[in-house]
Amino acid sequence: MAYTLAEKILGAHADRTVKAGDVVVARVDFAMVHDARAANALKQLEKLGAKSLPNASRTAFVLDHYSPPPNPEAANTHIAMRRFADERGAVLYDIGDGICHQVLPEGGHLTCGDLVVGTDTHSTTYGAFNAFGTGVEGTDVSAVMMTGKLWFRVPETIRIELKGRLQPGVWAKDVTLTMLGRLGAEGANYRALEYCGEAVAAMDIDDRMTLSNHAAELGAKAAILEADEKTCAWLKAHGAREPRSVKADADAVYAQRIEIDAAALVPQVARNHRIDDVIGVPEVAGQKIDIALIGTCTNGRLDDMRQAAAILKGKRIAKGVRMIVTPASRQIYLAALREGLIEALTAAGASVEAAGCGTCVNITGHLIPGDDQVIISSANRNFKGRLGNPRSEIWIASSATVAASALTGRITDAREVAGGLWRAAA
Amino acid sequence: MQKIKGRAHLLPEEINTDLHCSAKYMPGKDTAYVAQHAFEQIAPQFVSGFKPGDVIVAGRNFGINSSREQAVHAMRLLGVAAVVAPAFGRQFFRNAINNGLPVVECDISGIDQDDALEIDLTAGVMNVLDPGLQRVFPPLPAAIQTLLAAGGLIPFLQRYPDWKVA
Ligand code: SF4
Numbered sequence: 383m384a385y386t387l388a389e390k391i392l393g394a395h396a397d398r399t400v401k402a403g404d405v406v407v408a409r410v411d412f413a414m415v416h417d418a419r420a421a422n423a424l425k426q427l428e429k430l431g432a433k434s435l436p437n438a439s440r441t442a443f444v445l446d447h448y449s450p451p452p453n454p455e456a457a458n459t460h461i462a463m464r465r466f467a468d469e470r471g472a473v474l475y476d477i478g479d480g481i482c483h484q485v486l487p488e489g490g491h492l493t494c495g496d497l498v499v500g501t502d503t504h505s506t507t508y509g510a511f512n513a514f515g516t517g518v519e520g521t522d523v524s525a526v527m528m529t530g531k532l533w534f535r536v537p538e539t540i541r542i543e544l545k546g547r548l549q550p551g552v553w554a555k556d557v558t559l560t561m562l563g564r565l566g567a568e569g570a571n572y573r574a575l576e577y578c579g580e581a582v583a584a585m586d587i588d589d590r591m592t593l594s595n596h597a598a599e600l601g602a603k604a605a606i607l608e609a610d611e612k613t614c615a616w617l618k619a620h621g622a623r624e625p626r627s628v629k630a631d632a633d634a635v636y637a638q639r640i641e642i643d644a645a646a647l648v649p650q651v652a653r654n655h656r657i658d659d660v661i662g663v664p665e666v667a668g669q670k671i672d673i674a675l676i677g678t679c680t681n682g683r684l685d686d687m688r689q690a691a692a693i694l695k696g697k698r699i700a701k702g703v704r705m706i707v708t709p710a711s712r713q714i715y716l717a718a719l720r721e722g723l724i725e726a727l728t729a730a731g732a733s734v735e736a737a738g739c740g741t742c743v744n745i746t747g748h749l750i751p752g753d754d755q756v757i758i759s760s761a762n763r764n765f766k767g768r769l770g771n772p773r774s775e776i777w778i779a780s781s782a783t784v785a786a787s788a789l790t791g792r793i794t795d796a797r798e799v800a801g802g803l804w805r806a807a808a
Numbered sequence: 809m810q811k812i813k814g815r816a817h818l819l820p821e822e823i824n825t826d827l828h829c830s831a832k833y834m835p836g837k838d839t840a841y842v843a844q845h846a847f848e849q850i851a852p853q854f855v856s857g858f859k860p861g862d863v864i865v866a867g868r869n870f871g872i873n874s875s876r877e878q879a880v881h882a883m884r885l886l887g888v889a890a891v892v893a894p895a896f897g898r899q900f901f902r903n904a905i906n907n908g909l910p911v912v913e914c915d916i917s918g919i920d921q922d923d924a925l926e927i928d929l930t931a932g933v934m935n936v937l938d939p940g941l942q943r944v945f946p947p948l949p950a951a952i953q954t955l956l957a958a959g960g961l962i963p964f965l966q967r968y969p970d971w972k973v974a
Pocket of ligand 1: 481504680738762
């Protein structure tokens with residue numbers, strides 16, 4: 383028999399062989415609850431009434447969405463989370479430590495072949511490390527803390543092969559936007575994705591995390607990559623358990639196989655209100671923008687800061703443009719400080735904020751666009767009103783495109799702007 | 809499981825969880841408050857016209873977007889007997905099962921507001937009594953039907969804390 387990555391990982395955690403469509407009860411290696419779901423999770427835990435929570439120590443509580451808390455209820459949730467972590471021995475990441483999907487891998491909490499759940503759709507991010515990462519809710523995490531297990535329906539898998547190398551200046555973000563244009567939002571609903579091929583092998587970990595993270599917009603339940611030396615070296619450097627990588631069998635059964643000519647891709651942007659209304663940047667170049675955002679769990683990593691700083695260093699963003707940069711974690715913030723990126727971005731006119739979900743969604747209230755303002759963002763979602771004003775527009779693109787657009791005040795193909803750190807196709 | 813009988817209550821397609829319960833009501837608003845405002849942005853009459861035991865019949869991709877379980881809690885509070893749609897957001901589907909809310913994935917064409925529906929989850933059949941349509945759907949796996957029958961994951965674990973069904 384031959385198995386996909388999802389079938390192998392879920393099977394290994396259920397102690398039996400499984401095929402797509404099976405429902406299994408599987409052991410969970412690590413769980414995460416963030417502050418926007420913590421109140422619910424704590425309520426469900428109370429309902430469950432478990433006497434002991436033997437797996438609380440393998441659960442992280444992350445204060446990232448209400449960072450900083452916009453009202454007393456959010457601040458009170460934070461108090462309850464800190465208290466719970468303290469009393470029950472859960473791992474705590476406090477305000478400013480970073481976004482859940484960044485701090486989990488950075489904290490060494492997961493490794494290859496793991497089964498990880500989090501109260502967030504972008505928990506697919508952990509797939510970049512050859513783990514099955516998926517989004518659940520408070521009820522699920524309560525069950526995991528009490529029993530160490532959870533039910534899963536084993537997903538069918540779509541295998542996406544990226545043939546050839548991406549051109550310099552084209553990023554994982556552009557790959558995902560291309561897939562969204564092809565499959566549509568939710569086009570991979572209930573399914574797992576496996577990304578493979580030369581372009582994936584050539585990507586650094588930061589870009590691979592974007593690939594797995596952004597699969598959530600395709601509706602994917604997981605987006606798992608195979609591990610290589612880069613994966614193992616990264617995991618070891620971050621103190622993860624010994625990686626034991628899992629490979630898919632050559633003749634595994636896939637719901638669909640897709641081949642993409644990676645070398646032919648160009649920078650993409652998703653237009654306002656629909657993440658799958660995708661168009662090449664060259665076709666919309668010149669569209670005026672008012673606000674530029676770099677950050678979030680999709681593209682707030684060191685590579686993103688480097689791209690932005692390379693484009694903006696020694697220059698000034700366009701007059702009248704507001705630019706916000708939010709590193710995804712404290713570690714990234716510190717690394718960007720050491721590399722001089724924060725200074726370059728601040729000098730160029732950007733406001734750099736403390737690590738967290740920042741302005742991804744209108745929770746903290748510190749970015750509410752005005753009527754008819756156009757935002758270009760490296761985030762993952764552009765639903766109408768996501769930033770608190772349905773009369774504004776959100777366009778989604780790579781950090782390089784966002785930085786280049788901030789520079790000119792119009793949507794700009796970053797490859798036409800001097801200074802970009804275009805990774806050469808070796 | 810028992811058959812579900814209820815009146816169809818139509819909603820359009822692509823209803824994300826921001827439309828179920830807008831983020832502006834969070835945090836700190838209780839489920840009763842969220843339920844009172846359910847779907848108000850797209851169907852302002854929804855809550856006043858809905859009676860416990862009614863069935864939501866929605867278009868494609870019901871419950872996409874973020875993984876908010878509160879959207880399901882609000883529907884349970886309103887007394888939604890089941891949700892029928894051609895496709896669901898993955899996380900919504902999971903939350904529904906965890907909270908004992910039956911979800912039926914099938915073609916909804918031909919169903920009108922207030923049609924009387926009869927759903928047999930075990931057999932995978934939905935009848936629209938007048939005009940006499942029948943829709944079949946793959947029944948949910950037995951393990952999931954057990955969770956639903958128990959009323960959701962928490963009551964299930966209270967009875968079977970080691971996940972083993974006697
Ligand atoms: S950065 Fe945005 S998408 Fe990511 S976890 Fe935070 S709010 Fe969600």
